[in-house]
Amino acid sequence: MLKTKILCLFYQILRYKIPQTPWLFVIFLAFFHPGYLMNLANAQGLSEKWFSEQRRRMVSNQIIARGVTDSLVIKAMLKVERHKFVPANYRYFAYADHPLPIGYNQTISQPYIVALMTELLQLKKSDRVLEIGTGSGYQAAILAEICQAVYSIEIIPELARQAEKTLKELGYQNLKVKVGDGYKGWQEFAPFDGIIVTCAPTRMPEPLQQQLAEGGRMVIPVGETHNQELIVLTKKKGKLSRTAVIPVRFVPMLREDGRIY
Numbered sequence: 001m002l003k004t005k006i007l008c009l010f011y012q013i014l015r016y017k018i019p020q021t022p023w024l025f026v027i028f029l030a031f032f033h034p035g036y037l038m039n040l041a042n043a044q045g046l047s048e049k050w051f052s053e054q055r056r057r058m059v060s061n062q063i064i065a066r067g068v069t070d071s072l073v074i075k076a077m078l079k080v081e082r083h084k085f086v087p088a089n090y091r092y093f094a095y096a097d098h099p100l101p102i103g104y105n106q107t108i109s110q111p112y113i114v115a116l117m118t119e120l121l122q123l124k125k126s127d128r129v130l131e132i133g134t135g136s137g138y139q140a141a142i143l144a145e146i147c148q149a150v151y152s153i154e155i156i157p158e159l160a161r162q163a164e165k166t167l168k169e170l171g172y173q174n175l176k177v178k179v180g181d182g183y184k185g186w187q188e189f190a191p192f193d194g195i196i197v198t199c200a201p202t203r204m205p206e207p208l209q210q211q212l213a214e215g216g217r218m219v220i221p222v223g224e225t226h227n228q229e230l231i232v233l234t235k236k237k238g239k240l241s242r243t244a245v246i247p248v249r250f251v252p253m254l255r256e257d258g259r260i261y
């Protein structure tokens with residue numbers, strides 16, 4: 001986009017000039033600091049066309065380039081408008097290669113992690129999936145693009161309500177969101193072909209293992225704060241087998257009283 005290019009050029013010139021002209025740096029900070037960039041997104045500076053170009057780049061540079069090959073996942077990541085799930089003042093960064101704050105000390109995961117976890121679930125169109133940690137609702141939307149039914153649980157009522165609103169506005173009808181403690185799963189709709197957990201408990205939750213269908217997979221970060229492993233748990237003939245994929249850093253899974261699981 002022209003505006004961004006002009007900005008980069010200006011920045012390059014300033015970097016060169018700064019030692020001689022500190023006042024120019026002050027002007028630069030006043031007008032072009034990240035707050036200004038964030039506001040650009042609000043001020044119609046960024047069109048839907050710009051967002052969809054960012055999304056296409058995100059999929060090719062962050063997702064396909066890092067080895068995600070499942071065509072259903074790629075298609076969903078190309079389709080779902082991530083910028084509709086992030087707070088307005090972060091929209092400029094919606095397709096950037098990192099997590100973003102969504103309020104209440106929570107984050108929307110990095111796009112690559114969303115794609116990787118979804119691929120690890122190996123979903124089919126006919127599958128029913130449980131998600132723990134609705135957050136912004138973005139991961140739920142990706143799942144809803146791929147499979148038959150999505151059930152998502154969020155412990156913070158305000159986040160659950162906001163996510164429900166966004167998902168409804170975008171027209172998703174094959175998903176249910178509820179406020180509650182996801183550690184316990186959602187017995188009413190169990191068993192699930194896939195379970196994806198986007199907050200980290202220190203131990204594998206027993207109820208979720210039970211609610212996994214025969215042949216199903218659970219993708220879950222497990223471990224202490226800042227030191228977790230992404231685990232894939234598979235159920236075959238009633239027996240669970242566990243594979244560690246990569247080290248990850250998720251927000252902790254919380255109990256209703258706010259303590260960490």
Ligand code: SAH
Nearest residue numbers: 133135136138139154155182198199253254
């Ligand atoms: N999947 C989300 C990212 C969520 S971040 C997205 O796409 O935006 C993790 C979320 O897990 C937070 O919103 C947090 O409130 C929620 N969470 C933490 N503990 C939980 C629990 N016990 N049950 C359900 N949700 C929980």
